[in-house]
Amino acid sequence: MPSPSTPLPPHLVYRDHQLVMEDVALASLARAHGTPLFAYSKAAILDALAAYQRGLAGRPHLICYAMKANSSLAILQVLVRAGCGLDIVSGGELERALAVGCDPERIIFSGVGKTRSEMRHALQVGIGCFNVESEAELEVLDEVACDMGLRAPVSIRVNPNVDAKTHPYISTGLKGNKFGIAHERVVQTYLRAAACKGLRVAGIDCHIGSQITETGPYLDAMDRVLELVDAIEAAGVPLEHIDFGGGLGIDYAGDTPPSADALWRQLLERIDARGHGHRKICIEPGRSLVGNAGVCLTEVLYLKPGDQKNFLIVDAAMNDLPRPAMYEAYHRIVPVQPRDEPGLVWDVVGPVCESGDWLGRDRKLAVKPGDLLAVLSAGAYCMSMASNYNTRGRAMEVLVDGDQALVIRQRESAQDQFRMEQLLP
Numbered sequence: 001m002p003s004p005s006t007p008l009p010p011h012l013v014y015r016d017h018q019l020v021m022e023d024v025a026l027a028s029l030a031r032a033h034g035t036p037l038f039a040y041s042k043a044a045i046l047d048a049l050a051a052y053q054r055g056l057a058g059r060p061h062l063i064c065y066a067m068k069a070n071s072s073l074a075i076l077q078v079l080v081r082a083g084c085g086l087d088i089v090s091g092g093e094l095e096r097a098l099a100v101g102c103d104p105e106r107i108i109f110s111g112v113g114k115t116r117s118e119m120r121h122a123l124q125v126g127i128g129c130f131n132v133e134s135e136a137e138l139e140v141l142d143e144v145a146c147d148m149g150l151r152a153p154v155s156i157r158v159n160p161n162v163d164a165k166t167h168p169y170i171s172t173g174l175k176g177n178k179f180g181i182a183h184e185r186v187v188q189t190y191l192r193a194a195a196c197k198g199l200r201v202a203g204i205d206c207h208i209g210s211q212i213t214e215t216g217p218y219l220d221a222m223d224r225v226l227e228l229v230d231a232i233e234a235a236g237v238p239l240e241h242i243d244f245g246g247g248l249g250i251d252y253a254g255d256t257p258p259s260a261d262a263l264w265r266q267l268l269e270r271i272d273a274r275g276h277g278h279r280k281i282c283i284e285p286g287r288s289l290v291g292n293a294g295v296c297l298t299e300v301l302y303l304k305p306g307d308q309k310n311f312l313i314v315d316a317a318m319n320d321l322p323r324p325a326m327y328e329a330y331h332r333i334v335p336v337q338p339r340d341e342p343g344l345v346w347d348v349v350g351p352v353c354e355s356g357d358w359l360g361r362d363r364k365l366a367v368k369p370g371d372l373l374a375v376l377s378a379g380a381y382c383m384s385m386a387s388n389y390n391t392r393g394r395a396m397e398v399l400v401d402g403d404q405a406l407v408i409r410q411r412e413s414a415q416d417q418f419r420m421e422q423l424l425p
C-alpha cells in the first residue's frame with residue numbers, strides 16, 4: 001500500500017501545504033463549488049493518450065476511448081479532439097458520441113446485449129464496426145441490416161480463455177465469462193458471418209478484462225488472436241483489423257502496470273514476428289486514459305472514534321464512488337491541506353445507510369471536521385457508475401486546464417432527480 005511519501009498521480013502536487021492539480025489549488029475549487037466534487041486534469045488525460053499514440057506510431061491504428069470509464073461530455077470532447085474514436089456499449093453512449101461530434105466511422109459498438117433498435121440507430125448513422133458477441137446476435141444484426149438494405153461491418157469478439165489475473169468481476173476473457181465466442185467456434189462463426197447478406201466482415205476483436213497489470217496475459221491473448229486470424233483467413237475470410245480491446249491497469253495501491261507505450265512495443269513485436277505487421281490495430285482503452293487524471297474531493301463531516309474502529313464520516317459516499325463497495329477496491333485518500341499532527345487510523349465512510357458504504361479502511365489521517373480529503377484515481381468508473389441511492393444528487397465535475405477550472409457538470413438537485421416521476425392525482 002502507498003505511504004504518504006509515495007509519489008502522487010500525474011499533475012497533482014503539494015505546493016505550500018496545499019494539494020494542487022496542474023495550477024489550481026483543490027481547496028479553492030471545493031470552497032467555490034462545494035463537495036463532493038470530481039476534478040480532472042486535462043493534461044493528465046492527454047499525457048495518458050500520448051503514451052498510446054507513441055506506442056502505436058507509424059502503424060495504421062484507431063484508439064477508441066471506452067467511454068464507460070467516464071462518459072461526461074467534456075471528457076469525451078477532450079479525447080475526440082485529440083484524435084480518439086469512441087467505444088460504446090449502448091444506445092445512450094451512441095447519443096453521447098454523436099453529441100460530441102465523433103465521426104460515426106470512428107465508433108465501435110461493443111457489448112453482449114445490443115437491442116434491435118440500438119442496432120438500427122447505429123446502422124443509420126454509419127458506425128465503423130459492431131463487435132458481435134454471440135451467434136444469436138450475429139443473426140439479429142444480419143436481419144436488421146438486411147431490412148435496412150445495408151451491410152453491417154462486424155468483428156467477432158473472441159474469448160481467448162486467458163486469465164487476465166485481475167478481480168473476478170472485471171475479468172472477461174475466461175471460458176466461464178459471458179463475453180465473446182469460444183475459441184473453438186470462431187472459424188465457423190466467421191464462415192457464417194461471411195455468408196450473410198447483411199454483414200461485412202471487418203476484423204476480429206478481443207478484450208480480456210480490466211485493471212490488468214501484467215504484460216503476460218496480453219501476449220498470450222495476442223498469440224491466440226493471431227492463431228485465429230491465420231485460421232480464419234485460411235478458411236477464406238479476409239480480415240482488415242485486429243481490435244485488441246482495453247484493460248490496461250493503473251496505479252491505485254502501488255500497482256505497477258506496464259506503460260501503454262512499453263506494452264504496445266512488445267505487442268507489436270509479437271504481431272510483426274508472426275507476419276501481421278501490415279494490419280490496422282484498434283484498441284479500446286478506458287481506465288488507463290482517465291483513471292489517474294481524476295480526484296474526488298470530499299469534506300469531513302464527523303469524527304466518530306470507537307472501541308473497535310474509528311469512523312471518519314465524509315460527504316462522499318458509495319453512490320459517488322462505488323468501486324470500494326462493489327469490488328473492495330482501494331483508492332488512496334489524502335488530505336487537501338495536510339496538518340502537522342500524527343493522526344489516527346480511520347475507516348473513511350459515507351452517509352449512505354449501508355455498512356458497505358466505505359471509501360477506505362484503516363487509513364492514517366490527521367483531520368478535523370470541515371477538512372477536505374481527496375480520493376485519488378477517481379477519474380474512471382466512479383462518476384460513470386454513480387447512482388442516486390438515498391436520493392443523493394450526483395456530484396459536480398470540473399475540468400482543470402493549467403490555472404483554469406471549468407465546470408463540466410452541475411451538481412444534481414433533488415428536483416433533477418424526480419423530474420421524470422409522476423405524483424398521483
Ligand SMILES: Cc1ncc(COP(=O)(O)O)c(C=O)c1O
Pocket residue numbers: 066069087110111207209210211245246247248284285286287288
Ligand atoms: C469491450 C470492452 N472494451 C473496453 C473496455 C475498457 O476497459 P478498461 O477501462 O479496463 O480499459 C471494457 C471494459 O472492461 C470492455 O468491456
Ligand SMILES: N[C@@H](CCCC[NH3+])C(=O)O
Pocket residue numbers: 068170210211323380381385
Ligand atoms: N467497473 C469496473 C471496470 C469494468 C470494466 C467494464 N468492462 C471497475 O470499476 O473497475
